[in-house]
Amino acid sequence: MATGMSKGMQEPPDKTLLHSKVTLATIFNIVGTGILLIDSETQTILEINKTAEDMIGRSRETLIGQACHSFICPAEKGKCPVKDLGQTINNAEYRIICADGHQKNVLKTVSPLIIKGRHCYLESFIDVTERRQSAEALRQSELKFRFLADNTHDILWTMDLNLHTTYVSPSIEKALGFTPEERMRQDVTQQLTPESLAIAQEMLVQELEYEQSGQAEPNRVIMIESEYYHKDGSTLWFENAITGIRDDKGILLGLQGVSRNIMERKQMEQKLKEMATHDYLTGLPNRALLDDRFSMAAALARRNKEKLAVMSLDLDKFKTINDTLGHAAGDQALKTVSAGLASIIRASDTIARVGGDEFVLVMQETNLPKDAVTAAQKILDFFREPLLIDGHRVDLSTSIGIAVFPEDGLDLQTLIKKSDAAMYYAKGHGRNQFKLFDDGDVSIGADHKSE
Numbered sequence: 001m002a003t004g005m006s007k008g009m010q011e012p013p014d015k016t017l018l019h020s021k022v023t024l025a026t027i028f029n030i031v032g033t034g035i036l037l038i039d040s041e042t043q044t045i046l047e048i049n050k051t052a053e054d055m056i057g058r059s060r061e062t063l064i065g066q067a068c069h070s071f072i073c074p075a076e077k078g079k080c081p082v083k084d085l086g087q088t089i090n091n092a093e094y095r096i097i098c099a100d101g102h103q104k105n106v107l108k109t110v111s112p113l114i115i116k117g118r119h120c121y122l123e124s125f126i127d128v129t130e131r132r133q134s135a136e137a138l139r140q141s142e143l144k145f146r147f148l149a150d151n152t153h154d155i156l157w158t159m160d161l162n163l164h165t166t167y168v169s170p171s172i173e174k175a176l177g178f179t180p181e182e183r184m185r186q187d188v189t190q191q192l193t194p195e196s197l198a199i200a201q202e203m204l205v206q207e208l209e210y211e212q213s214g215q216a217e218p219n220r221v222i223m224i225e226s227e228y229y230h231k232d233g234s235t236l237w238f239e240n241a242i243t244g245i246r247d248d249k250g251i252l253l254g255l256q257g258v259s260r261n262i263m264e265r266k267q268m269e270q271k272l273k274e275m276a277t278h279d280y281l282t283g284l285p286n287r288a289l290l291d292d293r294f295s296m297a298a299a300l301a302r303r304n305k306e307k308l309a310v311m312s313l314d315l316d317k318f319k320t321i322n323d324t325l326g327h328a329a330g331d332q333a334l335k336t337v338s339a340g341l342a343s344i345i346r347a348s349d350t351i352a353r354v355g356g357d358e359f360v361l362v363m364q365e366t367n368l369p370k371d372a373v374t375a376a377q378k379i380l381d382f383f384r385e386p387l388l389i390d391g392h393r394v395d396l397s398t399s400i401g402i403a404v405f406p407e408d409g410l411d412l413q414t415l416i417k418k419s420d421a422a423m424y425y426a427k428g429h430g431r432n433q434f435k436l437f438d439d440g441d442v443s444i445g446a447d448h449k450s451e
Contacts, residue, residue, distance in 0.1 A: 033051060036052055036123040037122055040083060045064055045067075047064070055098070057100060058099050071096060072097075081094075090110075094106055105129045109125070154169075155171050155176075155238070155258070157257055158256045159255045159256075163200065164187075176236065191228060199224060199226070221241055223240070223241055240258070241260075242255055242257040290354070294350075306364070307366050307404055308363065308364060309405075311403075311419055312358070312400070314427060315396055316397040318396070325394075338351075341382070346363075349362060360416060362412075380433070399423050399426040401420060401425065403418040403419040407438065408438065421442050
């Protein structure tokens with residue numbers, strides 16, 4: 001009779017149990033969850049696995065037989081959440097006390113069980129300190145963002161790829177008059193002027209094309225200037241720093257940006273532009289802008305086979321105001337005269353100040369000499385009423401010379417030269433009148449006086 005076990009026979013029960021015990025012990029010590037076995041009556045630690053040892057920072061030998069409340073929350077005798085307070089603990093957050101005195105946040109579950117008639121608690125827990133710290137860091141970051149969003153003068157916003165606003169900071173109410181809720185209900189056409197909307201849409205198209213090229217830089221920032229509607233109907237300029245919102249794979253989901261009010265800068269730019277093209281005292285166009293306006297008017301006249309009139313105006317005896325009332329009064333007279341002349345001419349015409357008391361008018365669509373004559377007469381009529389300067393009634397008049405494009409010249413310099421000659425003729429023959437260059441008797445280069 002064979003003494004060994006035949007093929008297929010099971011091992012003895014005690015050997016299987018031995019293997020099971022070894023397997024369970026191995027699992028007990030390598031599992032990534034801290035495990036404690038605690039006597040429910042004495043609340044002493046009966047067993048502890050390797051993970052719990054590492055988390056607490058003490059060896060198994062020093063922990064067996066110790067009261068669990070010395071290491072596990074709430075670390076106060078007589079206040080065991082399960083035994084003393086009757087709580088059921090399942091994935092509840094508590095603390096463990098480490099050997100060096102610091103505490104770790106753990107997510108703990110307590111299960112009652114009976115081992116060989118002995119009532120015990122099986123406590124399992126995982127370390128969530130890092131997660132808790134990350135959550136706290138996120139909370140602090142959100143608080144900082146909220147503080148910035150609530151207190152900055154800039155507008156923080158996000159949009160989807162259809163340019164629908166998905167978030168806007170409370171600062172929009174101070175900046176543009178709309179509440180965040182009102183803004184998010186608005187279509188983009190209600191937010192931007194047509195010109196700025198076209199620029200924004202073109203920017204989005206270019207950005208999407210750039211994305212599809214495969215060469216997009218994830219953190220690229222685009223700077224554009226946009227004109228926004230204020231709730232009161234006015235418009236304000238903002239500079240926008242825009243970047244993309246992406247998912248974990250880098251796919252573009254939307255846009256986020258910071259918008260800063262640049263109205264002061266825009267106004268300064270406009271002021272500098274006006275200083276380059278307008279007279280500093282009267283606000284009328286200067287000679288540089290007059291040249292541009294004439295070039296456009298002459299091109300249009302050639303295309304439409306029309307005429308232009310160029311008029312030179314010089315105030316009669318203006319020097320007397322400076323001599324008797326002072327230069328401040330003279331400046332005020334020039335401002336008043338300039339405003340009056342600007343109100344007389346048509347929107348398509350240009351009146352420029354080219355000297356102390358000298359003006360040039362470029363008048364479009366003057367196909368008949370009488371058109372220029374009619375305009376000149378309106379100007380003379382304006383001076384019939386005395387001007388009130390610093391409480392003084394001042395009588396002024398003007399002398400006007402008229403040259404016609406293209407008969408008298410094709411460029412502005414030639415036409416002004418001839419209209420000047422006609423103006424000085426009018427001034428030398430009685431003042432307060434106009435003279436056409438082609439009327440005869442006018443000669444270029446004749447001696448004349450500015451008064």
